[in-house]
Amino acid sequence: MSRILPADGVEFEFTVPVVVIGGGAAGMVAALAAHEQGAGVLVLERDALPQGSTALSAGLIPAPGTRWQRAAGIEDSPERFAADIIAKAKGEPDPAEVARVAQAVGPALEWLADRYGLPFSVVDNFSYPGHSARRMHGLPSRSGAELIDRLRGAVEAAGIDVLCEAHVTALYSDGARVRGVEVTRPDGSTERVGCGALILACNGYGGNRALVERHVPELADALYFGHPGNQGDALLWGEALGAATRHLSGHQGHGSVAHPAGILVTWATITEGGVQVNVEGRRFSNEAQGYSEQAAIVLRQPDGIAWTVFDERIADIARQFEDFRQAEAIGAVLTADTPVELARLMKIDADALAATLAEIDRLKAAGGTDDFGRSFAGSAPLVPPYRAVRVTGALFHTQGGLVVDDDARVLDSQGTPLPNLHAAGGAACGVSGSKASGYLSGNGLLTAVALGRIAGTAAARAVKEETQ
Ligand SMILES: Cc1cc2nc3c(=O)[nH]c(=O)nc-3n(C[C@H](O)[C@H](O)[C@H](O)COP(=O)(O)OP(=O)(O)OC[C@H]3O[C@@H](n4cnc5c(N)ncnc54)[C@H](O)[C@@H]3O)c2cc1C
Numbered sequence: 001m002s003r004i005l006p007a008d009g010v011e012f013e014f015t016v017p018v019v020v021i022g023g024g025a026a027g028m029v030a031a032l033a034a035h036e037q038g039a040g041v042l043v044l045e046r047d048a049l050p051q052g053s054t055a056l057s058a059g060l061i062p063a064p065g066t067r068w069q070r071a072a073g074i075e076d077s078p079e080r081f082a083a084d085i086i087a088k089a090k091g092e093p094d095p096a097e098v099a100r101v102a103q104a105v106g107p108a109l110e111w112l113a114d115r116y117g118l119p120f121s122v123v124d125n126f127s128y129p130g131h132s133a134r135r136m137h138g139l140p141s142r143s144g145a146e147l148i149d150r151l152r153g154a155v156e157a158a159g160i161d162v163l164c165e166a167h168v169t170a171l172y173s174d175g176a177r178v179r180g181v182e183v184t185r186p187d188g189s190t191e192r193v194g195c196g197a198l199i200l201a202c203n204g205y206g207g208n209r210a211l212v213e214r215h216v217p218e219l220a221d222a223l224y225f226g227h228p229g230n231q232g233d234a235l236l237w238g239e240a241l242g243a244a245t246r247h248l249s250g251h252q253g254h255g256s257v258a259h260p261a262g263i264l265v266t267w268a269t270i271t272e273g274g275v276q277v278n279v280e281g282r283r284f285s286n287e288a289q290g291y292s293e294q295a296a297i298v299l300r301q302p303d304g305i306a307w308t309v310f311d312e313r314i315a316d317i318a319r320q321f322e323d324f325r326q327a328e329a330i331g332a333v334l335t336a337d338t339p340v341e342l343a344r345l346m347k348i349d350a351d352a353l354a355a356t357l358a359e360i361d362r363l364k365a366a367g368g369t370d371d372f373g374r375s376f377a378g379s380a381p382l383v384p385p386y387r388a389v390r391v392t393g394a395l396f397h398t399q400g401g402l403v404v405d406d407d408a409r410v411l412d413s414q415g416t417p418l419p420n421l422h423a424a425g426g427a428a429c430g431v432s433g434s435k436a437s438g439y440l441s442g443n444g445l446l447t448a449v450a451l452g453r454i455a456g457t458a459a460a461r462a463v464k465e466e467t468q
Contacts, residue, residue, distance in 0.1 A: 002236035007172040007179035015194030016042040016161075017463040018456070019181060020201050021168045021233070023050025025144075026425025026448035026455075027201035028151035029108070031160050032116065033456030034199075039463055041160050041456075042193065044183060046167040046229050050152055053203060053227040053397055053426070054448065057144030058264065058321060060123065060136040061449055062442035063106040068122040068137060076133040078102040085431050088130040088290070088440040092247070092433025100406060101431060104450040109137055111453070116154035118147075126268045126317055128441035129290040136442055143322040147445075171198070171237050177420050178241075196420065196463035199455050200410070201448075203426035204398035205232025206251070215248040215400065218296045218436075225257055225264070225394040234427035238402040241421070244413045246429040248400035252439045255287070255294025256308050259392040261332040264323045265308055267291040267441070269389075272317055273379040274310030275360055276391075279303055281343065281352030286372035292432075292439035295393030307346055308389045309357070311382045327389060337384045346388055357382065397444055399430035407458035408451045422459050424451035 018034040020027045023045030034041045043050070063069075064081035082102040086093060112118040123136040139146045155162060163183070170182035172192070180194035205211035206226040213220045239245060255276070256265045270276070270287045276294075278284050278301040285297045298306045310318075315333065318324040327333050336342035339357045343350035360382060363370055367377035402410045402423045409417035410428075425448035432438040 002233040003170040004237060004240045005170045005172050005182065007174040010172050010180065010192055012180045012192045012194030015180070016040050017196040018199065018459045019044065019193060019195035020199045021181065022052065022200070022202035022427070023152070023162055024052025024054040024201065024203060024425060024448065025147060025151060025445055026427070026452040027199070028148070028155050029449050029452030030199045030201055030424055030456035031155050032158060033453045034460035035158050035160050037457055037460030037464065039460035043155070043160065043162040044166040044168050044181065045162060045164050048164050050162060050164065051148055051227070053230060054148045054445070055145045056225065056227060057445065058138070058142055058266070058323065059144035059147035059445070060138045060142065060442055061105065061109060061445045062131065062135045063109045063137050064102065064133065064135050066106045066109060066122065066137065068120060069133070069135060072122055072124045074122065074124065074134050076135050078106070080132060081135065084130055084132050085440050085443070089431065089433035089438030092438055093431040098431045101446055101450040104454060105446055108449050108453045118150050126272055128267065129271060129288055130440045141322045142320050168233065173241060196466065197459035198421050199459055200234040200237070200402070200421070200423040200427040201425050201452065202234050203227065203230035204401055205235050206230055206395055206397045208232040211235070212395065216251050216395065216398065219251065219253060219395040222295065222299055223257065223392060223394040225254065226397045230397070230426065234423060235401060238410055238423070241418060242412045243410045243418060244403040244415070246400060246403050247432070247434045249434045250399035250430060250432045250438060251436055252396040252399060252432070252444055253292045253295025253393060253436045254396050255291050255298040255306070255393045256391045257394045258327050258332045258389050259305065261327060261330055263327045263332060265327060265389050265391060266318045266321045266324055268317050269308050269310045269314055272310070272314040273364070273382060274308055274314055276306040276308050277353060277356055279305055279348055281349045281356055283356055283372070286374040288374045290437060290439065293437035295395065296436060298391065298393035304392055306391055307348070308391050309342070310387050312385050312387065313380065313383070315387050332389055334388045335385050339386065342386045342388055346390070397426055399432040399439060399443065401427055401429040404428045404451065408455035409458065420462065422455035424448065424455040
């Protein structure tokens with residue numbers, strides 16, 4: 001389906017200056033930015049309603065030096081954020097790419113708030129692994145559904161055209177430039193739309209089993225928790241056009257998806273002092289390293305299952321997330337006053353769980369470090385009533401992709417930009433390097449919002465310059 005066709009002799013039904021493929025966060029932000037530059041914009045979205053992985057996410061976007069941080073007394077800077085990103089990915093990402101998004105994202109969030117009324121606030125009551133400052137920003141419900149709804153509302157209010165049930169199945173290229181796209185409608189009919197510039201905002205390849213098997217084999221059999229429509233079209237088109245790609249094995253996994261409920265259980269349950277045990281009641285890892293790498297670790301446990309164990313204080317923090325409230329509402333979060341009672345509900349060995357929790361009590365009281373290297377210094381004790389959720393590991397999205405420049409233009413293997421092709425969000429190479437452990441929380445929406453704005457602005461300006 002992801003074909004490149006010759007543009008010679010093709011009659012386009014109509015032509016739009018800036019065409020955006022994909023109606024997730026990256027596409028919507030790019031559309032707003034391009035529209036502000038005065039360009040005509042069309043968003044093409046394969047679904048009946050634009051949602052993407054953005055709607056499935058917690059909607060949390062990391063940004064340094066924002067006014068919300070300042071109001072909360074949080075010191076931060078783009079340089080500090082960039083250092084955290086590079087440290088988590090063990091130096092793998094290109095520092096210039098990291099600096100680009102770390103600098104752009106704060107102003108982008110303030111722009112979305114000021115211009116389009118998105119009421120962001122900073123999450124200031126818990127930290128994510130690897131972030132040296134509290135810099136996650138979210139909307140009131142802390143859900144990606146609210147993020148995409150508000151972005152879609154802003155796009156509609158701006159009068160930008162969004163064509164749904166418009167699956168882009170081919171690009172038309174004349175060898176030098178992309179001239180347009182083929183759109184396939186649900187009834188199988190096709191239309192050809194010409195473009196001055198094209199923005200690929202159709203995310204990565206998490207929904208394409210063959211590509212996951214090739215690039216992320218450790219999660220080939222894992223639950224894919226992202227949007228199924230993300231089939232790797234940007235990657236396949238880019239490769240066919242000679243684009244440079246990088247870090248295709250990089251991805252965001254998650255080691256805490258309620259199973260079988262299929263609901264994300266926030267990692268605050270761990271960072272605030274909870275632990276994971278396997279079905280034998282034993283711990284098996286340093287959970288505090290990060291949720292992304294924890295996906296494959298959980299999947300290696302018996303039955304591919306773990307239990308996240310925490311307490312009521314932590315549950316109260318987790319309740320700011322719509323997902324967690326849902327998990328509680330459907331009974332996925334168990335409650336008990338003693339480890340033995342909790343083990344009975346979990347249907348696991350009571351002595352083993354009691355011994356594990358007693359060891360956690362001891363480590364917390366002593367401020368000690370366990371055999372896996374997790375430090376419990378300063379961590380509040382777990383006190384009854386205890387809570388537990390049965391979870392598994394999942395693939396959330398891929399982080400590798402097309403290499404882009406300062407204008408989010410796609411580069412070829414020599415580093416030369418393809419003149420009118422841009423990529424943002426999961427379509428572009430992220431800043432997480434080649435491993436799951438390189439994913440710093442929020443790296444997904446970071447490149448969606450930051451590169452989306454850059455791509456939209458640059459594409460519209462380039463089209464304007466060419467027509468002047
Ligand atoms: C459960 C979950 C929780 C997450 N939580 C967070 C979080 O809190 N913070 C964070 O930073 N990241 C998070 N992420 C990652 C984040 O959701 C993604 O990185 C981000 O949404 C990517 O945005 P995007 O616009 O690139 O892609 P998407 O939002 O997936 O949008 C891509 C769109 O392109 C459309 N599309 C694809 N192919 C075509 C085609 N050929 N033609 C037309 N349309 C097409 C799709 O239908 C889709 O609507 C989470 C991911 C998951 C799965």
